[in-house]
Amino acid sequence: MPRRLPSLDELYETMLAACGPQHWWPGESPLEVVVGAVLVQNTAWRNVERAIANLKTHELLDVERLHRAPTEQLETLLQPAGYFRVKTKRLQNVIRFLVDQHGGSLDRLFELSIDDARQQLLSVNGVGPETADSILLYAGSLPRFVVDAYTRRILLRHNWIEPPATYEAMQQLFERRLAPDVDLYNEYHALIVRVGNEYCRAKPKCESCPLRSYLPRSGPCEI
Secondary structure, three states: OOOOOOOHHHHHHHHHHHHOOOOOOOOOOHHHHHHHHHHOOOOOHHHHHHHHHHHHHOOOOOHHHHHHOOHHHHHHHOHHHOOHHHHHHHHHHHHHHHHHHHOOOHHHHHOOOHHHHHHHHHOOOOOOHHHHHHHHHHHOOOOOOOOOHHHHHHHHHOOOOOOOOOHHHHHHHHHOOOOOOHHHHHHHHHHHHHHHHHOOOOOOOHHHOOOHHHOOOOOOOOO
């Protein structure tokens, strides 16, 4: 049976005091954030930055230009992000959706209710909950908490959830306990990624983790 989750405000302040502000999301425009959210799947952000830099060099960081760009050209430019053929197709799907459903305007998408915008994004082939919510939060400045593998790992290790927990269940764990604040959701997710990347790894470094005092007395749970 999972343990009672402590105050999320307390967890946030603990991570913030240890790690400092993370200043996410990297991106100079909402479209750049959307592109990054698609490309970052299964790769490091530095690889995404290289792919985005290629698009900028060729002046393709524009909805209409991306829509018209030949597949072969996009595949070449997106190679640094890995799985470039799959990611090219997914990016094209998102861009086609924006053009067909919203006249190429992200603003029109973000004028919808959060739930409607999310459902539309999830209808795009290749866009899952994490990608959709990243687009809503970081590109649209809409209060939707992003859950990722680090979130699941931290919650499981501290026995705050049971292994079958769904994405939506973990998301509600945060959204029901936190104010719907875009800046808070932004920074909270970034801090979770920082703690997960540095401490709560596949082989955890619990002794130096800022969340070590919240572990069960028996130690971290197996995941």
